[in-house]
Amino acid sequence: MSKQVNVGVVGFGFSARTFHIPLIVSSPHLNLVAVVERHDTKSQKAYPGIQTVKSTDELFDMANVDLVVVTTPNDSHFRLAKEAMEKGKNVIVEKPFTVTSQEAEILVQVSKETDRICSVYQNRRWDGDFLTVKKLLDNGHLGRLVEFESHFDRFRNFSKNGWREQEGQVGSGMLYDLGAHLIDQALTLFGVPKSIYATISNQRQLQGTNVADDFTIILTYENNLKAVLRSSMLARQQPVLRFSLRGMNGSFVKHHLDVQEDQxxxxxxxxxxNYGVESEQRWGLINTDLAGGVHVVGNIETEKGDYLSYYNNVAEAILDNNNSARLDVKPEHGLLCIRVIELAQQSSDENRTIFF
Structure with a gap:
């Protein structure tokens, strides 16, 4: 595992500039060599020495590109990921994986047939607050969990008119955007639920927005566990609630979003x-009974966030002879996430609980 993985990025928009390329150039296992920009060369100015190409065909034909990162609008993920793997490239796809579960199933199969690594950019598994929650649950510090509530709220009472808020744009709206993160985190912790009930709405419709901007998804599991996933664009309170967990022994509450995006x-x-490190003022509060009858009340230091671990993991899987078993975020995870999105939409449309 001495060599590096050469990376080509499709697109140089906000996602590529903020969440992908800074991590790619920070990884000791990755080497940025090319970016697809159809109308400019901004990436070359920002990262001297790389090559700018005008089309994905050019990128996919570059012999020195091992890994392609797709950061384009959601409805193009399937086509570009499929073409890249068929051209012999490993692929990372920005979330959501695809816009339908049928497309996701095909990508899973193409990954197997081509023996290419295929992963979904679910970076928020490495949010510091999520790592803290996972550690608390793994160690059983709350006892048997009965309710898990996870929020990803923002406040914007107008439309930015981007493609994510355009009516008729496949894969637009909050459910495919922030919802993909919340759903993936719940599936990572608890697996496939027994049932789903969801309400999805457009609360800013009178202000000219045309897509879903508010949702509540309730996933039910065995042992009376309920996972509530909530997102709104009209949450102005500060600090915003991030996690609320209730168990038989106690509870944990965390406000504030992970610091890595702002950093x-x-x-x-x-x-x-200081990357990924939260200040003490942002730590969550626990109130629980630990083993031996010890009652604990106080702040829990937030784990250090680490988005770079996602990219390092993908690189290590590629360098290990495309060993997909080493992947933390597999294409099957992307498939399950988009299937939950579809069932949540069906539940909201039909106003009923959907059973897996």
């Missing part, structure tokens, strides 16, 4: 010492 926007990279 990456500000140009702070993983090599810097």
């Amino acid at each position: 990456l926007k500000a140009g702070i990279l993983p090599a810097e010492g």
Whole structure:
């Protein structure tokens, strides 16, 4: 595993500039060599030495590109990922994996047939707050969990008129955007649910928005566990609720969103010492009974966030002879996530509980 993986990125929009390329150039296992920009060369100015190409065909034909990162609008993910793998490239697809489960099933199969690594960019498995929650649950500090509530709220009472908020754009709206993160985190912790009930709405319709901007998804599991996933564009309260967990022994509540997005926007990279580190004022609060009858009330230090681990994991799987078993985020995970999105939409449309 001494060599590096050469990376080509499709697109140089917000997602590529903020969430992907800064991590790619920070990984010791990856080497950025090319970016697809149809009308400009901004990436070459930002990263001297790389090549700018005008089309995905050019990128896919580059012999020195091992890994293609797709950061384009959701409805193009399937086509580009499929073409890249068929051209012999490994692929990372920005979430959501695809816009239908049928497309996702095909990508899973193509990955197997071509023996190419295929992964979905579910970076928020490495949010510091999520890592903290996972650690609390793994260690049983709350006892048997009965309710898991996860929020990803923002406040914007107008439309930015981007493709994510355009009526008729396949895969637009909050459910495919922030919902893909919340759903993946729940599936990572608890697996496939027994049933789904969801309400999905457009609360800003009178302000000219035309897509879903609010949802509540309730996943039910064995042992009376309920996972509530909530997102709204009209949540102005500060600080925003992020997690609320209730167990037989106690509870945990966490406010504030993970710091890594704001840090990456500000140009702070993983090599810097404060990257991924939350201040004490943002730590969550636990109130629970531990083993031996010890009652604990207080703040729990948030684990250090680490988006770079996602990219390092993909690189290591590629360098290990395309060993997909090493992948943390597999294409099958992307398939399950988009299937839950479809069933949530069906539940909302039909106003009923959907059983797996």
